[in-house]
Amino acid sequence: MRHLLASAKRKIYPVNPTVSEVLGIAAYDxxxxxxxxxxxxxxxxSASRVPMVIRECxxxxxxxxxxxxxxxxxxxxxxxxxxxxxxxxxRQGGIRFIGPNSMGHADTSSQLSTLAWTWEITPGPVxxxxxxxxxxxxxxxxxxxxxxxxxxxxSTGNEADLHLEDYLEYLAQxxxxxxxxxxxxxxxxxxxxxxxxxxxxxxxxxxxxxxGVTKESAKAVRFHTGTSAGSxxxxxxxxxxxxxxxxxDDDELCDVVTxxxxxxxxxxxxxxxxxxxGGLGVVAAEACEREGLEIAPLAPSTVEKxxxxxxxxxxxxxxxxxxxxxxxxxxxxxxxLWALMEDENVDAVLLQAPLGAGNKRLSSMFNSGxxxxxxxxxxxxxxxxxxRVREQGKPxxxxxxxxxxxxxxxxxxxxxxxxxxxxxxxxxxARVLNHLAWYRRYLDAAER
Amino acid sequence: MRHLLASAKRKIYPVNPTVSEVLGIAAYDxxxxxxxxxxxxxxxxSASRVPMVIRECxxxxxxxxxxxxxxxxxxxxxxxxxxxxxxxxxRQGGIRFIGPNSMGHADTSSQLSTLAWTWEITPGPVxxxxxxxxxxxxxxxxxxxxxxxxxxxxSTGNEADLHLEDYLEYLAQxxxxxxxxxxxxxxxxxxxxxxxxxxxxxxxxxxxxxxGVTKESAKAVRFHTGTSAGSxxxxxxxxxxxxxxxxxDDDELCDVVTxxxxxxxxxxxxxxxxxxxGGLGVVAAEACEREGLEIAPLAPSTVEKxxxxxxxxxxxxxxxxxxxxxxxxxxxxxxxLWALMEDENVDAVLLQAPLGAGNKRLSSMFNSGxxxxxxxxxxxxxxxxxxRVREQGKPxxxxxxxxxxxxxxxxxxxxxxxxxxxxxxxxxxARVLNHLAWYRRYLDAAER
Numbered sequence: 001m002r003h004l005l006a007s008a009k010r011k012i013y014p015v016n017p018t019v020s021e022v023l024g025i026a027a028y029d030x031x032x033x034x035x036x037x038x039x040x041x042x043x044x045x046s047a048s049r050v051p052m053v054i055r056e057c058x059x060x061x062x063x064x065x066x067x068x069x070x071x072x073x074x075x076x077x078x079x080x081x082x083x084x085x086x087x088x089x090x091r092q093g094g095i096r097f098i099g100p101n102s103m104g105h106a107d108t109s110s111q112l113s114t115l116a117w118t119w120e121i122t123p124g125p126v127x128x129x130x131x132x133x134x135x136x137x138x139x140x141x142x143x144x145x146x147x148x149x150x151x152x153x154x155s156t157g158n159e160a161d162l163h164l165e166d167y168l169e170y171l172a173q174x175x176x177x178x179x180x181x182x183x184x185x186x187x188x189x190x191x192x193x194x195x196x197x198x199x200x201x202x203x204x205x206x207x208x209x210x211x212g213v214t215k216e217s218a219k220a221v222r223f224h225t226g227t228s229a230g231s232x233x234x235x236x237x238x239x240x241x242x243x244x245x246x247x248x249d250d251d252e253l254c255d256v257v258t259x260x261x262x263x264x265x266x267x268x269x270x271x272x273x274x275x276x277x278g279g280l281g282v283v284a285a286e287a288c289e290r291e292g293l294e295i296a297p298l299a300p301s302t303v304e305k306x307x308x309x310x311x312x313x314x315x316x317x318x319x320x321x322x323x324x325x326x327x328x329x330x331x332x333x334x335x336x337l338w339a340l341m342e343d344e345n346v347d348a349v350l351l352q353a354p355l356g357a358g359n360k361r362l363s364s365m366f367n368s369g370x371x372x373x374x375x376x377x378x379x380x381x382x383x384x385x386x387x388r389v390r391e392q393g394k395p396x397x398x399x400x401x402x403x404x405x406x407x408x409x410x411x412x413x414x415x416x417x418x419x420x421x422x423x424x425x426x427x428x429x430a431r432v433l434n435h436l437a438w439y440r441r442y443l444d445a446a447e448r
Numbered sequence: 449m450r451h452l453l454a455s456a457k458r459k460i461y462p463v464n465p466t467v468s469e470v471l472g473i474a475a476y477d478x479x480x481x482x483x484x485x486x487x488x489x490x491x492x493x494s495a496s497r498v499p500m501v502i503r504e505c506x507x508x509x510x511x512x513x514x515x516x517x518x519x520x521x522x523x524x525x526x527x528x529x530x531x532x533x534x535x536x537x538x539r540q541g542g543i544r545f546i547g548p549n550s551m552g553h554a555d556t557s558s559q560l561s562t563l564a565w566t567w568e569i570t571p572g573p574v575x576x577x578x579x580x581x582x583x584x585x586x587x588x589x590x591x592x593x594x595x596x597x598x599x600x601x602x603s604t605g606n607e608a609d610l611h612l613e614d615y616l617e618y619l620a621q622x623x624x625x626x627x628x629x630x631x632x633x634x635x636x637x638x639x640x641x642x643x644x645x646x647x648x649x650x651x652x653x654x655x656x657x658x659x660g661v662t663k664e665s666a667k668a669v670r671f672h673t674g675t676s677a678g679s680x681x682x683x684x685x686x687x688x689x690x691x692x693x694x695x696x697d698d699d700e701l702c703d704v705v706t707x708x709x710x711x712x713x714x715x716x717x718x719x720x721x722x723x724x725x726g727g728l729g730v731v732a733a734e735a736c737e738r739e740g741l742e743i744a745p746l747a748p749s750t751v752e753k754x755x756x757x758x759x760x761x762x763x764x765x766x767x768x769x770x771x772x773x774x775x776x777x778x779x780x781x782x783x784x785l786w787a788l789m790e791d792e793n794v795d796a797v798l799l800q801a802p803l804g805a806g807n808k809r810l811s812s813m814f815n816s817g818x819x820x821x822x823x824x825x826x827x828x829x830x831x832x833x834x835x836r837v838r839e840q841g842k843p844x845x846x847x848x849x850x851x852x853x854x855x856x857x858x859x860x861x862x863x864x865x866x867x868x869x870x871x872x873x874x875x876x877x878a879r880v881l882n883h884l885a886w887y888r889r890y891l892d893a894a895e896r
Contacts, residue, residue, distance in 0.1 A: 070771075075761050132727020185730060211730045214737035216766075223763040224726030249731060249873055278672030279580020282633060282659045283697060289662035313523050315671040318664075323518075425697055 004042075007111035011036060031056035038062045042104070042114045047071030047079065050100065051086050058093025065090075066114045067099035073158050073226045074101055080226075083160050090161060101225075102157030103133025108150055109176050115153075124149015125178035126257055127171040129164055131156050131185045131225055135209075139183065139250045146254040147416040148261070151176040158225060165189045165196060172200040179260055181253060182208045186227030194238050201243030202446050205260050205439065207253055208246055210235050243442045245435050255423060255432045262419040263395040265440035266433060270296035272346035273319035274336055276353045281319030284350055284399065284426035291430035293437070295319070302343040309335035322353065334384065341394050348433050350426060352399045355381045382418035389419070395436070397429045398422040452490075455559040459484060479504035486510045490552070490562045495519030495527065498548065499534050506541025513538075514562045515547035521606050521674045522549055528674075531608050538609060549673075550605030551581025556598060557624050563601075572597015573626035574705055575619040577612055579604050579633045579673055583657075587631065587698045594702040595864040596709070599624040606673060613637045613644060620648040627708055629701060630656045634675030642686050649691030650894050653708050653887065655701055656694055658683050691890045693883050703871060703880045710867040711843040717885035718744035719878070720794035721767035722784055724801045729767030732798055732847065732874035739878035741885070743767070744793040753787035770801065782832065789842050796881050798874060800847045803829045830866035837867070843884070845877045846870040 001023055004012050013036070014022035017029040028034050031041065031053065041062050043053050047069050057065060072083040083100065090097055098105055104114035108123035121140060126148055130136030133155040140150060151174065154167050164187060171177045180200065187193050197206055212221035212229025221229040239246045247253045271293045275281040285295050298306075298318050306314060309332040315321035322336060333353055340349050355378050389396050398415065400422050415422045423429035449471055452460050461484070462470035465477040476482050479489065479501065489510050491501050495517050505513060520531040531548065538545055546553055552562035556571035569588060574596055578584030581603040588598060599622065602615050612635060619625045628648065635641050645654055660669035660677025669677040687694045695701045719741045723729040733743050746754075746766050754762060757780040763769035770784060781801055788797050803826055837844050846863065848870050863870045871877035 070761065130727070132725060132730070134723075134725025135727030135731060137725075138728065183727065185727070209731075211727070211734055214734050216737055216743035217730050217734035219765065220726070220730045220733050220763070220767050220769075223765060224730055224769065249735070249875065251873060275582075277580060277582025277585075278668070279578070279583030279631065279633070279659070280586070282580070282665050282668045282672055283583060283657075285668050286659055286662050286665035287697075289664055295664035313518065315668070317667065317671060319668050321668075321672065425699060427697065 003113045003115065003117075007113075009111065013038070031060045031062070034060065039064065040114075041065040042068065044068040047082055047100070051082070051089050054086060054089045054093065054095060054097075057095055058089070063095060065095055065097040066102060066104055067097050067157070068102055068104055068114070068116075069099070070101040072100045072160065074224070083158065087160050097161045098154060099157035100160060103136065103155035105152070105154045106150075107152050115155075121153065122149040124151065125176070125261070126150050126181055127152045127174065127177035127179070128181045128183075129154050129156060129167045129171070130183040131159075131164065131227075132183055133157070135183045135211075135250070139181070139253060142250045142254050143257070146258055147413065148254060148257055159188060163188045165192045168193065168196050168200070168206075172196060172204065178204065179257055180204060180206045181257065182206070184208055184210045185212055185221045185225055186229050188227070190230075190234075190238065194242050197239075197242035197244050202443065206242075206244045207256050207260075208239070208244055209249065209253060210239070210246060243439065243446065245439055247435070251428070252431065255421075255428055256435050258416075258421045259395070259397070259432045259436055262416075262421055263389065263397075263436070264393045265443070266348040266395050266437050267440060268347045269434060269437035270294045270345055270347045271430070271433060272296050272298075272340040272343060272349045274322065274333075274340055274349060274351050274353060275319055276322055278315065278321045278323075280352050281315065281321045284352060284430075285319045287426040288350070288430040288433075291427065292434045293430055296343065296345040296347070298340075299343050299345055302339050302345075305339035305342075306336055309339075334381075337385065337396070338388065341388060341392050341396070346394070347437065348395045348397065350397050350399060350429055350433075351385075352426070355385070355398070379414060379418070382415065382420055386418045386420060395433070396420060397433060399426050399429050400424070451561045451563065451565075455561075457559065461486070479508045479510070482508065487512065488562075489513040490516065492516040495530055495548070499530070499537050502534060502537050502541070502543060502545075505543055506537070511543060513543055513545040513547075514550060514552055515545050515605070516550055516552055516562070516564075517547070518549040520548045520608065522672065531606065535608050545609045546602060547605035548608060551584065551603035553600070553602045554598075555600050563603075569601065570597040572599065573624070573709070574598050574629055575600045575622065575625035575627070576629045576631075577602050577604060577615045577619070578631040579607075579612065579675075580631055581605075583631045583659075583698070587629070587701060590698045590702050591705070594706055595861065596702060596705055599626075607636060611636050613640045616641065616644050616648070616654075620644060620652065626652065627705055628652060628654045629705065630654070632656055632658045633660055633669045633673055634677050636675070638678070638682075638686065642690050645687075645690035645692050650891065654690075654692045655704050655708075656687070656692055657697065657701060658687070658694060691887065691894065693887055695883070699876070700879065703869075703876055704883050706864075706869045707843070707845070707880045707884055710864075710869055711837065711845075711884070712841045713888035713891070714795040714843050714881060714885050715888060716795045717882060718742045718793055718795045719881060720744050720746075720788040720791060720797045722770065722781075722788055722797060722799050722801060723767055724770055726763065726769045726771075728800050729763065729769045732800060732878075733767045735873070735875040736798070736878040736881075739875065740882045741878055744791065744795070746788075747791050747793055750787050750791040750793075753790075754784055757783035757787075782829075785833065785844070786836065789836060789840050789844070794842070795885065796843045796845065798845050798847060798877055798881075799833075800874070803833070803846070827862060827866070830863065830868055834866045834868060843881070844868060845881060847874050847877050848872065 013034045014027040016027045019027050021027050041057050050069050071079055073080040106113040106115055136155050156164055171180045212218040213232045218229035271288050273284045295318050311323050313323045340346050398420055461482045462475040464475045467475050469475050489505050498517050521528040554561040554563055584603050604612055619628045660666040661680045666677035719736050721732045743766050759771050761771045788794050846868055
């Protein structure tokens with residue numbers, strides 16, 4: 001209720017027969033006692049009382065509800081019966097509802113939130129449908145810190161009335177939602193999901209976590225929401241045929257969404273790797289190959305260009321080890337990067353080199369004026385790279401250890417501002433690039 | 449030289465015929481002109497001059513050198529010849545050396561560093577041998593931020609004289625080194641490594657990254673250090689037979705080292721999962737199974753204990769979903785944790801629940817006195833858990849998103865101080881637990 005009051009645009013009527021007011025606002029004994037008309041009922045009473053409250057809502061002419069209360073089908077047979085009753089009452093009365101056992105929902109554009117979370121969700125282009133309130137919470141939290149904003153969030157709960165597929169259909173045509181994400185344990189309308197997804201992904205990416213793949217996690221799904229996790233092979237095939245990007249967890253989801261927001265799709269999966277050290281290149285190449293990318297063979301003209309700007313001890317192949325050249329004095333990093341981006345064999349570049357003025361550790365600069373100069377150089381260098389990415393339509397991903405961002409939060413927001421996704425290790429970057437390359441191939445095939 | 453001067457315990461003689469002083473200290477034209485006796489020569493002249501400098505060192509009676517200079521075998525045939533000459537001169541003169549093409553080395557206990565890095569390495573029990581200077585740099589940087597201290601670091605370079613195996617033999621008997629770590633591209637004395645490792649791992653863990661597993665990364669290894677990455681199957685078998693823990697990258701290396709430092713080894717791989725939400729449990733169970741752990745079936749007595757302290761809607765199985773109970777008012781999280789730790793079927797516990805006073809977001813508390821109260825409660829709760837871990841010899845791992853630590857660096861150091869490793873996601877925690885369980889089984893078998 002605090003959240004709802006914070007937006008201050010709506011009339012809120014607390015209903016609670018045991019108190020006279022809630023947060024300073026007069027409370028009503030029953031929904032039917034409310035003087036004005038009601039657009040949405042948010043129900044958080046004990047399970048056994050929910051059907052009664054819904055009846056009152058029907059009487060009052062309410063058309064929509066969010067049922068936060070738990071204690072229904074997820075708890076066993078008796079709760080299941082209660083849920084069946086609830087659906088019957090709502091259907092007869094023409095009420096559609098989210099839940100029960102939902103954590104609530106949020107719409108950042110109209111500033112409506114029925115969530116009990118104490119923090120705000122930053123508005124943005126990503127819609128999220130989650131079959132777990134807690135996991136949805138985790139995704140949104142990870143997303144916000146990664147700089148991702150959200151349009152709508154729905155914690156679907158038991159889906160006794162509205163199903164995940166209904167929310168998907170809605171987000172597919174929602175103008176504020178450019179990317180749809182979902183945490184799925186089990187689908188109630190698999191065929192409808194497949195059709196909707198197939199129609200949607202050609203113009204709007206869908207990124208999902210489908211949990212319950214392993215034996216015990218599938219058991220846990222049954223305990224959690226009472227649904228069946230289903231055959232993973234069927235889900236896998238359906239997702240691939242419908243152009244749905246499937247990820248493993250919240251980190252990978254945020255990684256992919258960030259790339260989709262900021263970078264062009266690579267034409268294919270042939271990667272160029274640019275590093276300041278041999279070992280970094282070895283580990284990056286290994287990570288890329290493990291994730292299904294190809295290490296691009298360099299065109300002879302690219303080797304010539306690199307010969308012209310790098311010291312003779314450079315690796316003469318991909319991964320391109322610039323052999324320790326330092327940024328501060330040497331523009332070779334840009335010449336090398338442009339050379340890789342111009343290579344017809346290279347679909348995307350993984351960059352593992354400092355983009356600031358020199359590779360001095362930030363930690364040694366704190367409390368000195370140097371840090372400002374470093375930041376300025378880094379910012380203008382990032383702008384240069386960002387411009388090339390747009391011009392050439394070829395993605396550039398940076399790899400920087402998470403630890404650097406942990407000690408220097410300013411850095412990550414600067415990179416984001418310039419549209420260059422930064423990943424803590426080569427494996428996470430490679431995985432995202434593989435998703436993007438696959439999606440591009442899917443879209444190309446769908447167009448033909 | 450700045451580093452060497454900073455420790456201020458040694459006599460440093462700069463040698464450079466083109467200047468009269470370096471950092472205010474009189475420079476000599478040649479090693480032979482130095483008045484005192486020399487314990488260690490640090491050589492960073494161009495490759496072609498290195499044999500000459502080594503000759504001067506022989507004349508002066510120097511017995512040890514670090515050769516930072518590059519331009520030897522790693523650059524091709526001509527450099528290879530130069531390296532052969534260098535080794536001949538050194539052998540004849542009785543000089544042992546690190547490198548060439550080494551980034552230097554460091555010993556934190558005697559405060560000796562020949563590295564050019566601008567930051568200090570915190571002393572600690574971890575030794576690191578790296579066949580890549582840059583990757584070693586990355587490991588140490590990741591380690592320091594994760595709270596890991598180092599005893600010795602050696603960037604082995606081309607290993608023209610001293611081999612990785614020599615450093616391993618040394619660290620195996622070094623009292624300041626409790627855990628040995630290494631970044632390996634290719635071994636020159638595989639059989640010796642295997643023997644040394646086998647003798648060492650029964651009392652001191654060895655954790656390695658072996659790079660060059662994939663086709664193109666193996667090629668990159670040849671470019672980088674001129675060694676062969678070898679057959680990965682042979683390495684894999686040898687590592688397993690010698691009790692060597694093999695990890696993929698710097699993050700996993702730090703994850704494993706942190707666990708080895710702070711936690712007992714689990715007797716086996718049967719995990720108990722404790723969460724505040726169903727979806728979190730589903731994803732955690734999936735991650736554990738994917739990494740090879742078993743989801744422990746709960747003993748009937750454990751179910752009874754959990755029935756007694758949790759709301760009736762708890763999951764009644766493993767993963768244990770506490771169904772949203774909030775820490776602030778409810779000691780059930782501890783009762784549940786103790787119950788899982790006491791279960792004979794459970795070898796380790798994965799905890800995904802807030803240990804502070806309530807699960808209010810820290811972000812909503814900044815600038816208020818609440819944060820201090822939260823911290824105090826968290827600290828005393830962590831001490832309780834930590835004590836139980838020691839008493840029962842059963843590890844407890846926490847899962848918290850990296851993003852929380854990114855916004856609240858104080859938290860990670862508090863958890864570390866209390867000896868509870870915290871991982872950003874269940875998959876990383878599960879992977880570490882699988883390594884630890886494997887190592888325990890190896891040790892048990894070795895004892896018999």
